[in-house]
Amino acid sequence: MAADNILTQQYLIKGWDFTRAGEASCDVKNTLKQIGISQDVIRRVAIASYEAEMNVVMYARKGKMKCEIDTIRIKITIEDEGPGIKDINLAMQEGFSTATPEMREMGFGAGMGLPNIKRNSDSFHISSVVGRGTKLEMLFHL
Amino acid sequence: MTLAEVKEILQAELLTSDSNLSLQVRSACASDMMSDVLAFTEPDALLITGLTNQQTLRTVEIADAVAVVFVRGKYPDYETITLANKKKIPLMTTEFCMYDACGLLFNKGLCGVTEQVRKLLGKDGRR
Numbered sequence: 001m002a003a004d005n006i007l008t009q010q011y012l013i014k015g016w017d018f019t020r021a022g023e024a025s026c027d028v029k030n031t032l033k034q035i036g037i038s039q040d041v042i043r044r045v046a047i048a049s050y051e052a053e054m055n056v057v058m059y060a061r062k063g064k065m066k067c068e069i070d071t072i073r074i075k076i077t078i079e080d081e082g083p084g085i086k087d088i089n090l091a092m093q094e095g096f097s098t099a100t101p102e103m104r105e106m107g108f109g110a111g112m113g114l115p116n117i118k119r120n121s122d123s124f125h126i127s128s129v130v131g132r133g134t135k136l137e138m139l140f141h142l
Numbered sequence: 143m144t145l146a147e148v149k150e151i152l153q154a155e156l157l158t159s160d161s162n163l164s165l166q167v168r169s170a171c172a173s174d175m176m177s178d179v180l181a182f183t184e185p186d187a188l189l190i191t192g193l194t195n196q197q198t199l200r201t202v203e204i205a206d207a208v209a210v211v212f213v214r215g216k217y218p219d220y221e222t223i224t225l226a227n228k229k230k231i232p233l234m235t236t237e238f239c240m241y242d243a244c245g246l247l248f249n250k251g252l253c254g255v256t257e258q259v260r261k262l263l264g265k266d267g268r269r
Binding site: 043051054115 | 174175177178180185195197200201203205206
């Protein structure tokens with residue numbers, strides 16, 4: 001059972017808004033720095049949430065990110081309204097990508113996003129409904 | 143290696159103002175794909191890339207990298223340089239292509255994150 005919640009932050013993410021893409025993750029990172037979380041955990045949270053945020057920006061119409069911090073762990077939840085993922089096992093493979101040339105021009109679409117999220121989180125769960133959207137939950141132990 | 147040394151080795155032009163070139167880089171990562179950078183960098187790295195948009199700066203911020211060198215003489219747009227100044231991320235551009243830029247820096251002792259290569263070079267990866 002989780003300990004008492006210390007802080008919750010929520011962000012709206014707009015699809016295809018590359019100007020603001022990554023702002024939510026940078027804000028989470030700065031918050032974690034301010035409350036004195038260790039550098040290793042901050043880096044892992046930042047990388048995982050940034051990859052997830054970029055997936056929303058690239059693929060979905062919109063999404064929301066929630067960061068919940070308590071005394072024992074950080075939980076990041078990202079839920080989007082978008083096309084969903086047809087084959088999650090395939091999407092989890094390094095190098096697999098459905099990115100368009102435009103997404104690659106932005107520096108993404110190497111097929112490393114979901115594997116990077118899994119690698120950097122202590123616990124990771126993904127669920128998706130084709131035509132409706134995708135939900136990611138990541139836990140990081142303190 | 144300091145950013146001043148990086149600038150000299152790559153005959154690079156500094157694009158940002160008031161940048162601290164005495165900052166140290168411990169390793170380097172070269173890629174145009176930002177997910178690769180996020181997967182294969184350590185803190186205090188130098189990012190070498192041909193990608194000149196603002197996502198490069200976000201990636202630097204997220205990955206705790208120190209600075210960016212754009213290769214093949216590429217220049218970012220005004221907004222990207224302005225954002226870099228605001229975030230105090232030094233930006234440089236070099237005429238060298240990515241392979242040659244990496245080779246020149248590696249030859250001077252700046253390596254990447256591959257453990258086997260570091261072992262070959264010495265315990266901390268520096269020659």
